[in-house]
Amino acid sequence: MEPVECRAVIWFLYLKGRTPRETFDEIKETYGVDAPSYDLVKRWHREFKHGRNSVETAPRPSRPPSAIDEASVRQVEAAILEDRRITIRQIAQEVNISTGSVETIIHDHLYLHKVSAR
Structure with missing residues (x-):
């Protein structure tokens, strides 16, 4: 049922x-x-x-599915192209998303990786 x-x-x-x-x-x-x-x-x-008159499931507030969208990917890419020595924390502050999301964008969406450790 x-x-x-x-x-x-x-x-x-x-x-x-x-x-x-x-x-x-x-x-x-x-x-x-x-x-x-x-x-x-x-x-x-x-x-x-107690007054409920709907048999439908009530909507529940929830987190958005992800902070990663096309706009944030473009912003991260623009920040990296503008200054190749920018840090992940600086990008996160500039774009207003978490550092983990920035790392995901850099690695999984932009396919970038560190070339030199210095």
């Missing part, structure tokens, strides 16, 4: 005035082993009772 489908059934039975136990028993009778647990039914009844 899909989570959204499960919540929709619980929402429907909640609106019909069923208790969590009655809802669980009816879902168990219909879906058998695919039925959600009683604790899950109780939790969603409580959510609906």
Whole structure:
């Protein structure tokens, strides 16, 4: 049973005035082993009772997938071409990304490597 489908059934039975136990028993009778647990039914009844009216998963805030995009790659490349002796820390401050992201851009996107240790 899909989570959204499960919540929709619980929402429907909640609106019909069923208790969590009655809802669980009816879902168990219909879906058998695919039925959600009683604790899950109780939790969603409580959510609906406290004003939730959506069965969809709520969006969660998260970090952006990566600081590395075309603009930052171009900025790092321009900084290196302008001053070949610039350090990774200086580039990171200039472009406003982490040193790890700068290293990734230099090695994986620009395919640059150190020629001399001096």
